[in-house]
Amino acid sequence: MDPIHDKILADPRFRELVSRRNRFSFTLAVIVLAVYAGFVSVAVFNPALFASSFAGQSAWAWGLIAGFCIQGFAFVMTGIYTRRANGEFDRLAQDAIRGGKAA
Amino acid sequence: MKRSVTLATAALIAAPGLAWAAGGAIEGEVAKRSVNVTAIGMFLFFVLATLVLTAWAARRTKSTSDFYTAGGGITGFQNGLAIAGDYMSAAAFLGVSGMVFTKGVDxxxxxxGWTVGWPLILFLIAERLRNLGRFTFADVASFRFDQNRIRTLxxxxxxxxxxxxxxxxxxxAGKLIQLLFGLxxxxxxxxxGVLMVAYVTFGGMLATTWVQIVKAVLLLGxxxxxxxxxxxxxxxxxxAMMQAALDNHTLHEAIRAPSASxxxxxxxxxxxxxxxxxxxxxxxxxxxFFTVPDAKAARKSVFFxxxxxGYFFVLAVTIGFLAITLVGTNPAYLDxxxxxxxxxxxxxxxxxxxxxxNVFLGFISAVAFATILAVVSGLALSGASAVSHDLYARVLMKGKASDKSEMKVTRFATLVLGALAIxxxxxxxxxNIAFMVGLAFxxxxxxxxxxxxxxxFWRGMTTRGAFVGGxxxxxxxVACVVLGPTVWVTVLxxxxxxxxxxxxxxxxMSIAFAGIWLFSVTDSSKRAALDRAGFDAQFVRSETGHGASGAVAH
Structure with a gap:
């Protein structure tokens, strides 16, 4: 194994990076999965709710509007992750690599 | 029976990216349309433009890295469009709007489902894939394992x-073109087949990506x-549009509820x-994911x-609801x-x-055909790289193949794939080849x-576990497909x-995961010890990108 890898692995900044990023991506993944599971469950177990009028009297079904919103929500979630990962997480990763090389 | 047929159609449409497939896509006898000159003219213009693009790309495609990954020089935004292009197939466009047209909110x-897969790919896979791999996903899957077995698998x-x-x-494609152009x-x-081979052999990933980008822009526009x-x-x-759809569809209000399927x-x-x-x-x-320079750009690709x-799917669904009234009540389009x-x-x-x-019809038909072309090109390129990079250069030549010979093999493989496809x-x-899509997927x-x-993600996985589980x-x-409704009942x-x-x-999927687990934890071979010991190095590289190919030295 590359000796730098050993040092990076032992570097507290690396551990910090991994735990922070995992916590973040895991949380986001669970939220996305929960939203999707909720959507599927309503479609399968409560089709009447899925089909009910949006805002009470619209011709559009609730399920349809919700589906469109979830697609937008997926986009927003990728934006949130990308923003934090490309900033904070990448800086941590660079620090850990620099630390590994300097030590 | 009726239900399983509905499901068969659903399964077809379910395969993202390409599944707009045969049989289910164009139903029944395909009546050849009279030759549509406008459509053919627009399509020829698209082909010409992409061939010019390919000629330009060919001059820049010299090494294997250029060929497989466009030298890793595609930006996040461009790659985002190209990924979306791979995903927005004729299936998604014609299949989704067609499904809404017949069944409504289904x-x-x-x-x-297609959209929410992407955030998960981003959170878990995208950047690690970019950090670990170079040309193919087999690079990543076989990173710390016995190359012969896992890379071959x-x-x-x-x-x-x-x-x-x-x-x-x-x-x-054949059936669609018959319908659209009267060819x-x-x-x-x-x-x-010929165009696909031309794009890929001459222009490699650079041409394939740009064809995909042009097509994505045309389709979205x-x-x-x-x-x-x-x-x-x-x-x-x-x-008013939705109200008209409810009034005019034969199922009326029922198109607002998910169907039995x-x-x-x-x-x-x-x-x-x-x-x-x-x-x-x-x-x-x-x-x-290997066409972008680093993990940062890989994340941006998924974001875009x-x-x-998401935007495209909103359009595709809306098109279906529009068609219920505008096409479904127009006797010119009904038998x-x-x-x-x-x-x-x-x-x-x-x-x-x-x-x-007629002009817009020609444009949309040409876009639909361009969509097929772009998708098959991407497929051919990835198939050729599995042959030349994984099987030839890595497994057969043990990584000692020259760039030149690898390029030769890859072009030859593309040619063979093209001939085979034709x-x-x-x-x-x-x-009835509908099951093939389901199987591939x-x-x-x-x-x-x-x-x-x-x-x-799993330190404990060993070569044996991966191989047997896979x-x-x-x-x-294969068993589920062959013994399932489509093949067992419809075909056989x-x-x-x-x-x-x-x-x-x-x-x-459960069987595969269980197999990987079982045959890894019970593996006490020498190779298994090597596999587990290799995890730390892989872990550091996958999390930080240190040592990743194409990354700038810090």
Whole structure:
């Protein structure tokens, strides 16, 4: 194994990076999965709710509007992750690599 | 029976990226249309433009890295468009709008599944894939394992997916072109095959990516115009549009509720899994992550791709609802029995003629054809790279192949794949090949995906576990398809299916994951110790990108 890898692995900044990023991506993944599971469950177990009028009297079904919103929500979630990962997480990763090389 | 047929169609449409396939896409006898000169003219213009693009790309494609990954020089935004392009297939465009046209909100059930897979790919896979791999996903899957076994397994996993998809695409392309342009089936298949080989052999990934980008822009633009022109007929009121759809559809209010085909929980879970995990096992989609310079750009690609995909699906669903009134009540597009001419998947095409006349019809037809071309090119490139990079350079030559010889093999492999696609496309013209899409997709989710994800995340996985688990996934996916309703009943003519579900990802994926686990934890070989010891180095590289190919030295 590359000796730098050993040092990076032992570097507290690396551990910090991994735990922070995992916590973040895991949380986001669970939220996305929960939203999707909720959507599927309503479609399968409560089709009447899925089909009910949006805002009470619209011709559009609730399920349809919700589906469109979830697609937008997926986009927003990728934006949130990308923003934090490309900033904070990448800086941590660079620090850990620099630390590994300097030590 | 009726229900399983609905599911068969659903399974087809379910395969993201390409599944717009044969049989299900264009229903019944395909009546050849009279030759559409405007459409052919626009299409020729597209072909000409892409060939110029290919000539430009060919001058820049010198090394294997240029060929496989465009030298890693594609930006996040460009790659996002290209990924979206791979995803926005003719299936998504014609299939989703056709499904909404016949069944209403069912269509949105699929589009949501296709979209939510992307955030998960981003959170878990995208950057690690970029950090670990160089040219193919097998690079990642076999990172710390015995190259012979795991790389060969992954390469064959990629190749089978590619070949089954290619056949389905070729047959579908032939039929679609017959309908759209009035061209003969055989001409259409040969034309698609020849253009695909030309793009890939000469222009490599750079040409393939730009063809995909051009097509994505055309498709997004075309669909936007289609929706705007359609809504104009309702005074730009979505409410009036939907009310008219409810009034005019034969099912009326029922199109607001999910149909029986997705109300079975096992089917829904299997389908949901397949929709989410499938793309993470498709070689031509995974390969896109190596075309960007670093993990940062890989993340941006997914961000942009998700936006484009989500927007596109909103358009595709809306097009279906527009077509219910504008096409479904127009006698010019209905046969004497009141059915839409050419099958439901022609709804979007007919709509373009209603709202934009012959010129717009020509434009949308040309875009649909361009879509097929772009997707088959991506497939051919990833298939060729599995042969030349994985099997030839890594397994056969043990990494000692010269750049030059590898390039030769890859071009030759593309040629063979092209010839194979044409021959099989012609051979399967009148066959029911719908199951091939389901099979290709099932293999992606049950072989490539489990091996890839476990190799990235699980320290305990060993060569034996990956190999046996991957094979089990392969065998169970094939078994579920062969014993399932489509092949066992529809193709082979047996009375009842041994495996009753059309959707099987839940079963085959569980078997693959369980196999990987069981045969890894019980593995105490020398190789297993090496595999586990290799995890730390892989872990550091996958998390930080240190040592990643193409990364700038710090």
């Amino acid at each position: 269509g949105v059930f699929y589009t949501v 992954s390469a064959f996993g990629a190749l089978t997916v590619v070949i089954f998809y290619l056949i389905a695409q070729m047959v579908g 003969d089936y055989a001409y259409a298949v040969v034309l698609v 075309g669909c936007t115009i289609l929706v705007v022109l359609g809504l104009a007929q309702f005074g730009f009121s979505p409410e 997705i109300s079975d929980p096992i089917t829904a879970v299997s389908l949901g899994l397949a929709l989410m995990c499938g793309p993470a096992g498709l070689p031509h989609i995974l390969m896109r 791709a998700t936006g484009f995909i 004497p029995a009141g059915k839409i001419i050419g099958g439901a998947n022609m709804a979007a095409i007919h709509l373009s003629e209603v709202v934009g006349g 021959v099989l496309g012609l051979a399967f013209e009148d066959q 099932g293999l992606a989710a049950s072989v490539n995906f489990p091996v890839l994800i476990m190799s990235i 094979l089990l996934g392969l065998v169970s996916a 003519g047996f009375e009842t299916a041994i495996f009753p579900w059309e959707q099987y990802a839940l079963f085959s």
